Amino acid sequence: MSKRILNFKVLLAILLIAAIFPWNHASAEIKKQAFDPFEKSIDEVATALKTKQITSEELVEYYLNRIEALDKQGPTINSIITINNKALETAKALDTELKKKGPRSKLHGIPFVVKDNYDVVGMPTTGGSVALKNAYPTKNAFTVQKLVDAGAIVIAKTNMSELAASYGRLGYSSMGGLTINPYNLNRDASGSSSGSAAAVAANFAVFGLGTDTSGSVRGPANVTGLVGIRPTMGLTSRSGVIPSSLSLDVTGPMARSVKDAGLVLTAMAGTDKEDKATKFAKQHVQDYTKALDSSSLKHARIGVATDFFGDNVEVDTITNQAIAKMKSMGTVVVPVSFSNQTKYLWTPVLGPVGDAEFKSQFEKFLSFLPAGAPKTLQDVIDISESPEVLNSETPVNPARLEGLKTALAQADTLYSKEYKNIMNKEIPKTREEITKIMKDNKLDAIVFPTMSCPASNRFDKEDPTYICEAYDTYAASYVASATGFPEITVPAGAVEAGVPVGISFLGTAYSEQKLLDLAYSFEQATHARFVPVHTPETIQ
Incomplete structure (x- = not known):
């Protein structure tokens, strides 16, 4: 055998050994990085973290990179107001804790976004108002703290309609500008929880938090292909959240699946001594995902609220297809109608109360904000009307400003006969009406299109393809x-313009588990959610 052949065989042997051992190690390293968080559920991310396919630090970096690539450039979704500059540091600490002690919960190490009317330590709570740009809280909102205690990570605060009221500019604020719908850049993301x-x-995160006064979780979730939950009043705390109207405000989750939304609701719900409305929450909180029933529609009786159809042909078609699907699964469908007042509750109830x-x-x-922050509504109005703000790229929406002045002038109505009549007579009467309809028809829930029209034109850009015959598309x-009462919106389809449309399941107080079962059953039968075309999986 020649020396040349021998050397070749030695070299080949070395290469084979290198191929077996170092390459296997390299493959393990590649596999470790192979987990793609895009569109993944809480369960999938939690499993990947537990099995070391990815770290929480890598997760945070992944979402920060997406935010950088898509939120302020590219399609410029403009959903984020403030990045949490301690998110990576928190993630590293949670990775260490995971190795030593195991996970605190399924939410351990998972990033989420928070509407910018929730208090988060180290980040200003602006409510979308530039007047509050330096309003740094001293502690987390109760619900945020519950999620943080479960190991979740606030990655960013999100844009919203200014101080949670849109006044014709859905998802616009002086602090954050306009949030765009990632499904169609000519449409808005509704309001006021548009950013989340x-x-x-x-x-940009695994899940998000919103607030809902008159549809502010449900509307945005509906037009962005998400599951959004408005819980029963008193199931989740509002302390540490800028109020709009505490007789109407709730806090709730937004997620890409029913199970994820249920997991977050389970974690954030509970009694808070600083929010009297939650006094009995601890008696009702449960693990809403422990036994989700995908067959629940097979045995259900569903009322269809016929009053909220007729404003858009495409939305009606999608909703009717959803109802037909339920019937094919065994659901008994019963048409129901509300009183004239209940068909449109803004003027007689919500508007005056707010x-x-x-x-x-x-x-x-x-009053709880540190020294130097505005202390009165007049202070906020004065800053909003200052030349610096008026001449900025994102001045306060003029109609929103007038709304603040109206609230200033009408403050005394809190003691009026009209207000007391609404609280003591009209609201209980509406509850009794819905409860009676449900009881008389033996209904598990009432279903309707979450909004009677698709996502609307952004206020600054005309889209001639938008058609809506509604006096108020949010009336339902x-x-x-x-x-x-609780309501859950779940994706049901999309209109030709590419924006999602959802349907809602409404129930009586503390019927969250039943509503989640019904929504889950529908979701698993239809798989109607789809990925936005303007925020691709691969970011160069």
């Missing part, structure tokens, strides 16, 4: 707001 909805839909409560409740929130949302 757009961010979760665009995969106007009466806002000033005093908002100023109480401001007011029923849950006025009664304090």
Whole structure:
């Protein structure tokens, strides 16, 4: 055998050994990085963290990279107001804790976004108002703290309609500008929890938190292909959240699946001594995902609220197809109709209550802010009308500013006969009406299109393809707001313009488990959610 052949065989042997051992090690390293968080559920991410396919630090970096690539450039979704500059540091600490002690919960190490009216330590709570840009809280909102205690990581605060009221500019604020719908850049992401909805839909986090006064979780979730929950009044705390109207406000989750939304609701719900409305929450909180029933529609009786159809042909078609699907699964469908007042509750209930409560409740929130922050509604108005703000790229929406002035002038109505009549007579009457309809028809839930029209034109850009015959496309949302009853919206399809459309399941107080079962059953039968075209999986 020649020396040349021998050397070749030695070299080949070395290469084979190198191929077997170092390459296997390299493969393990590649496999470790192979987990792709895009569109993944909480369960999938939690499993990947537990099995060391990815670290929480890598997860945070992944979402920060997506935010950088897609939120302020590219499609410019503009959903984020403030990045949490301690998110990576927190993630590293949670990775260490995971190795030593195991996970705190399924949410351990999982990033989420928070609407910018929730208090988060180290980040200003602006409510979308530039007047509050330096309003740094001293502790987390109760619900945020519960999620943090479970190991979840606040990665960013999200944009919203200014101080949670849109006044014709859905998802616009002086602090954050306009949030765009990631499914169609000519459409808005509804309001007021537009930023959280757009961010979760665009995969900037695993889930998000919103607030809902008159549809502000359900509307944005509906137009961005998400599951959004408005819980029963009193199931989740509002302490540490800028109030809009505490008789109507709730906090709730937004996620890409029913199970994820249920997991977050389970973690954030509970009694908070600083929010009297939650006094009995601990008696009702449960693990809402422990036994989700995909067959629940097979045995269900569903009322269809016929009053909220007729404003858009495509939305009606999608909703009717959803109802037909339920019937094919065995659901008994019963048409139901509401009283004339309940068909449109804004003027007789929601509007007057909001106007009466806002000033005093908002100023109480401001009173807890550190020195130097605005302390009165007049202070906020003065800053909003300053030349610096008026001449900025994102001045306060003029109609929103007028709304603040109206609230200032109507503060005394909190003690009026009209307000007391609404609280003591009209709201209980509406609850009794819905409860009677449900009882008389032996219904498990009432179903309707979450919004009667698709995502609307952004205020600054005309889209001639948008058609809506509604006086108020959010009218159906007011029923849950006025009664304090729970409602869940779940994706049902999409219109030709590419924006999602959802249907809602409404129930009586503390029927979250039943509603989640029904929504889950529908979701698993239809798989209607799809990925936004403007926020692709691969980011160059």
